[in-house]
Each structure stands twice: as C-alpha cells, then as structure tokens.
Amino acid sequence: MHIDDKVLKKFQKGTLDSKELIEVLKHLDTCSFCTDRWMELENEEMIQAPSYLKEDILKRVHKADVQVNIHIKKTSKKTELFFYSLKTTAAVLGALILLISISYVNTTERLLDYKDKASPSVSISEKLNEKSNEIVDIMTYFSNQIINGGKN
Known part of the structure; x- marks a missing residue:
C-alpha cells in the first residue's frame, strides 16, 4: 500500500507526529514509487522564477x-x-x-x-x-x- 498525497504533504511540512513520521520514513525507504511521488510534490511546491x-x-x-x-x-x-x-x-x-x-x-x-x-x-x-x-x-x-x- 502506498502513502497518500495528504500524508506526504504533512511530511513535507513537518506536521506528522513521531509514530506517523517513523512509518512514513520506513515506507519511503522501501517504496520507490512513493519516494518518486514525494519528489514530484517537492518539485511542484518549489518557487519558479518569473520568465522575464x-x-x-x-x-x-x-x-x-x-x-x-x-x-x-x-x-x-x-x-x-x-x-x-x-x-x-x-x-x-x-x-x-x-x-x-x-x-x-x-x-x-x-x-x-x-x-x-x-x-x-x-x-x-x-x-x-x-x-x-x-x-x-x-x-x-x-x-x-x-x-x-x-x-x-
């Protein structure tokens, strides 16, 4: 089972409690799909420089x-x-x-x-x-x- 995007966003913000945090870290260590999804969310939230x-x-x-x-x-x-x-x-x-x-x-x-x-x-x-x-x-x-x- 994969990690939900809401949980990944909480993980990015650092709002998970210690038990959830440990579970997410263990899962990210073994699941490349969730790790890739987490990286995609990171890239989406990065500030883009204006084109001009x-x-x-x-x-x-x-x-x-x-x-x-x-x-x-x-x-x-x-x-x-x-x-x-x-x-x-x-x-x-x-x-x-x-x-x-x-x-x-x-x-x-x-x-x-x-x-x-x-x-x-x-x-x-x-x-x-x-x-x-x-x-x-x-x-x-x-x-x-x-x-x-x-x-x-």
Whole structure:
C-alpha cells in the first residue's frame, strides 16, 4: 500500500507526529514509487522564477553602471598587484643599497685606518664614520618601512 498525497504533504511540512513520521520514513525507504511521488510534490511546491527574470538580468548586466563596477574591480586588483610589486622591488633595491653601502663603509674604514696610520687626522675619519652610520640607519629604517608597508 502506498502513502497518500495528504500524508506526504504533512511530511513535507513537518506536521506528522513521531509514530506517523517513523512509518512514513520506513515506507519511503522501501517504496520507490512513493519516494518518486514525494519528489514530484517537492518539485511542484518549489518557487519558479518569473520568465522575464533572465532577460532583466542580462539587460542589467550590459548597463553602464554595472560595467563600470566590473571594470573598477578588475582595475583595483591590477592596482593592488602593481603596488605589491612596487613594494617588493623597493625592498630588493633597499637591500642591495644596504649591501653596497656596507661594503663601501668597510672599504672607507680600511682606507681611513690606513690614512690614520700615515697621518693623525682623526676628525675627518670620525665624521665619515658617523655620516656613513647615519646613512646605514636611514636605509635600514627605509627598508623596514617598505617591508612593513609603512607601518611601524
């Protein structure tokens, strides 16, 4: 014996008591006809979209304001990628400058040490050393700002 459509509708709405619910579930588990009928009732009660909806959506997509929003989203992604690559490039350049300046400072210190041994002009070497240390500090700060995205 098959389940009545009224009982299937109550089952869909969840208004069956626990005893009836168990019986319906057991029957649906074994009867493919009732299961198919239940699926048909489910499909009948589904809300259908209006036939004009697809046309309205397609017309709306081609309007200028929607196209502008789409273009803005694409452009913002490209801009984001561009700024990320600029930050990366600046960080690499900063690192290279630091490496070069450190080797330059070491070479300058060796030359100054040599000159110090040859002549006692200490004030020039101290000033050069201070200025080169200031440059290294500035470059370190600059590279940290680039790496951290301008955040402290």
